[in-house]
Amino acid sequence: xxxNIELIExxxxxxxxxxxxxxxxxxxxxxxxTVFFFVLPILSTVGAMLLIGELSxxxxxxxxxxxLSGYYFLRxxxxxxxxxxxxxxxxEKIIYEADYxxxxxxxxxxxxxxxxxxxxxxxxxNEIFGxxxxxxxxxxxxxxVQIPLLEIESLKIKIEELYNLxx
Numbered sequence: 153x154x155x156n157i158e159l160i161e162x163x164x165x166x167x168x169x170x171x172x173x174x175x176x177x178x179x180x181x182x183x184x185x186t187v188f189f190f191v192l193p194i195l196s197t198v199g200a201m202l203l204i205g206e207l208s209x210x211x212x213x214x215x216x217x218x219x220l221s222g223y224y225f226l227r228x229x230x231x232x233x234x235x236x237x238x239x240x241x242x243x244e245k246i247i248y249e250a251d252y253x254x255x256x257x258x259x260x261x262x263x264x265x266x267x268x269x270x271x272x273x274x275x276x277x278n279e280i281f282g283x284x285x286x287x288x289x290x291x292x293x294x295x296x297v298q299i300p301l302l303e304i305e306s307l308k309i310k311i312e313e314l315y316n317l318x319x
Contacts, residue, residue, distance in 0.1 A: 157303055165242075165314060167307065169284075169297040171235035182229040189222030227252060237295050239286075241314060246286055248293040262288045264315050269308050274298055284308065 156170035173179075193215050200207060234253035239246060244264060250257040270285040272294070281298035284307065299307075311317075 157299060157307060159307070159310065165240070167237075167239040167241065169237040169239070169295055169299065171231060171237070171297050174232035179229060179232055182225055182232060186222055186225040186229050189218045189225060193218045230254060235297075237297055239284075239293070239295075241311065246293065248286075248295075250296075260291070260293055262286060262291045262293055264288070267315055267317060269311050269317065271301070271304055271308055273301065286311075 156168075158168040158170070160166040160168070174182075193211075196214065197207065197211060200211070230252040231250070234251075236251040238249050238251055238256075240248075242264075245261050246264060246267070248260045248262075266288045268287050270287070271282040272285055274281045274283065276298065280301045282301045282304035283298055284293075284295040284304060286293040
């Protein structure tokens, strides 16, 4: 499981955690379900119009359910293909967002006055990985990308040095 950390210092500190790509088999399955959930309502509507000649209210619910499912599988596919986590380290706050290439998730902001930085360890096939947990008094940012423990510890030290936090 290879992940990538990129630390950009100019004009503000920015950390890019790149998600490792899933296997080609997994991406093909996700792509199939994405297309399936978007195309099936269209084909069903055409079939119903040809066979029955009218549409009922059930098709609205059908479109909503399959549209949301298609959107969910599209997000899964894009994350497994292009997923990145962006962490902006500003003077007074830290901003986090997940980047799916074609769209981005909601931004999460935390204050740096009461910042605490932790590492959550995960054992994956006899290797130890970690994720970053940044929290203040009432909010937290928990990264998803699993990074080798030595790399995540050095990243934690850089963040603590940037905000003058005790080690």
